[in-house]
Structures are given as C-alpha cells and as structure tokens.
Amino acid sequence: MDGAEARAEQSTLEAEVRSYLRENPALIRDDAALLAELGLKVADNVVEFGHAALARVHAAHEREADARRQIEATARDNYAAQGQTHGAVIDLLESRNHADLARRVDDLAQLRFGLAAGVVALEGPENTPAGWRALAAGQVDMILGDHAALHRMGFAPTALGLFGERGEEIRSMALVRLAIWEPARQGVIAFGSNDPEGFTADMGAELVAFLARVVERTAERWPVL
Template sequence: MDATVLATTDSLEPDSVRRFLTANPDFLRGDAELLAQLGLRIDAANIVDFGPAALARVHAAHKRESSARRQLEATARANFAAQAQTHGAVVDLLEARNHADLARRVDDLAQLRFGLAAGVLALEDTGRVPAGWRMLVEGQTDMILGDHQKLARMGVAPVAHGLFGERADQVRSVAIVRMAIWEPARQGLIAFGSADEHGFTEDMGAELVAFLARVVERTAERWPVL
C-alpha cells in the first residue's frame, strides 16, 4: 500500500492515516522536511541524545572559568593594594628620626596601613638594644624562625607571640623576617602579628615583608646604638 492507494481507496480519516503510517513506518522517517514541518524528530532508544548533557558541561565549564577569573582578579587587586601600601610604608620608614621612632613607625604601619594587631622590631642582646625594640637573647632569632638558615616564617607560631608584649594575646598568626644590622652584623627580626589565624599562612610569599626588613636594616644603620 502507498500514498496513492490510500488517497483513492479511503477518505483521509484519522484511523485511515494511522493505519497507513503503522503499515509504512519508513514513510515519515525518510521525509526530513515533513518531520520538520510537523515539529517531530526521530526518537531512537538506542541513541543517546548528547545535546542537554553537552550544554550542561559547557555551562559548568563557563561557571568554573568565571569563578577562576574572579579569583585571579581579586588576587591581583589585593596584590596591587598590598604593594601600594608597602610603597607608602617605605616612605614612612625612611622619614624616621631615630631607632625609637623607627620602631614606632613599624607598629603604626602594621596597624594603620595593614590592619594588623602589631608590628615589632627585635634585636639580639650582644651589647645594647635600641629604645622601642624588643630584646632577644643570643640564638633566639634562630629559635623563633626554626632554623639558623631560615630567612622568614609565615603562619601560626606560638613561640613568637612573646615578641608582641601586651598584645600577644591578640596575635593568631605571624609574618617574621630575619634582619642583620651593623658591622659586625647583629641578628634581629621584624615581626607582624595578625588577629586572624589565617591572616598569615605558610603558603604565603614573604617578599613584601622581606622588602620592609631590608628597608628597616638600611634605615637603622644610619644611627649607632648608644
């Protein structure tokens, strides 16, 4: 039976059309234009429709990409802000008038510029310690840093909390960098304390703190220890 026979032998009643399509299933399958006009598509149970799954994967990838981009942008902004604050801090340190003023400025910039609990300068006592600086016993620098070759320490370090005096109970994490001042060199530290346990972490770079340490070293060497 074909379409001509159907047209000549039966009226186009729904039952007749249904019987024809049932008897001739390839009639619709082979006519893509007719399927499109009817708004139909072939549904093969053994064929996986990847359309929705692929779109979902593309959407998920786009979300991940957007999230990663936002994180990178936030990190870049934070780094830029930190660098700008550090440059401003350097100007403040270079304007120090003496050792005591230098120590005060380190503490001020820690609190006012960086929102930290405290900033301190410390020096091992092999002679005299400048006013406003914390006194360390010989070898205490290595003990606090954890290694005589270690230049910096970031993160949680209870052994360093004593550096912060009356504000020690506010400190939850620290950034500490070794210093060597005068000739012969005397060992010391610059230390910043954060009230946030995650304010400083071990995986953070210490470059900006180390830069401030070098500025403090050069500035402190302007004056002898009296």
C-alpha cells in the same frame, strides 16, 4: 610509559576515533540511547544540543568565569598590597631615630595593613635601641625555628613574646631575620595578625622581606647608644 608518550598515544587514539566517526556517522546518529546519554538529539539530520549538553556548556562557562574572577581579585589584592608597601617604605625612611622607626613599624602594621602589631627586636648582649624588643643571643634562631631560616610565615609559638601584652591576641605571624651594623647583630621584624589565616606557611614573604631590608638600612643611620 612516561607522560609525553602517554599524551602522544592519547592524541593518536582521539584522532583515530574522530576519523572513524566521520566515516561512520550512523554509529552515533542512530543510537538513541547514546544520544540521550550525551544530551543530544537528531532533528532533520541536524544534531541539536539537549538540556544536559547545554547545562554542561553553561557549567563550563561558569567555571571559567569563576577562575577569571579569582585571578582578577588576586591581581587587585597584590596591586593594593604593593601600593601599601611603597607607602610604608616612605614612612620608614622618614624615621628620626630608632624609637621612631619602631613606632612607625607598629603604626604601618595596624594602619596600613590592618594587622594587630609590628615589632622590631634585636639580640644582645650590647645595648638595645629604644622602642625595640631585647632578645637573648640565639633567640632569633629559636623564633624562626632554624638557624639558616630567613623568614617564617604562619603561627610560631616561640614568637608570641615579641608582642608583649598583645601576644594573647596574635593568631599568625610574618617573621623576617634582620642583620644590622658591622659586625652584624641578629634581629627580627615581626608582624602579627588576629586572623589565623592572616599569614600562612604557603604564603610568599617577598613584601615583608622587602620591608625588613628597608628597616635594616634605615636603622644603620644611627649608632646604638
């Protein structure tokens, strides 16, 4: 029996039970033990809710209120993150050169998002822009853990070296692959957090990936000298 059939059978059974109880109200009204288990009592042929029933209603209301508060809190957090991201984009677009771009990535990580660090890195063997981390060929794949991976969220030991002296403080990272210039050179933008729960594997990478695309387009303004 599939899910649809099971639900249909359940609905039919519930309808039959309700119909039977309407025709035989004494089954519940005259069963004191059953009424007690349900938290109900009969007074002058009117069923009153007892303490147990009211407690269940109150508990259900509290669960609904908690769920609503969680949804509202998540919506506020998402709105705030989007606002910070839009501000970060403006900061990045105002970069004057590669070194200034790398500095702004680190600044926005710390000042806008409360993170430990933000780093931009690029594979060789050609020159690496000033202020960027230099990577060996194939190192981006090693950092992301998969040659086809576009991003990685959570803790990645292979990425600790990106953060230099601050690597010992990093407990979680957001990593996004970069492809800059033509022919494309592989790179990575990395944000590090001191909080193990700052970035987790089940967390969406959309906003970080968006910043990565902005960094790519901004970096292509200038040649690597």
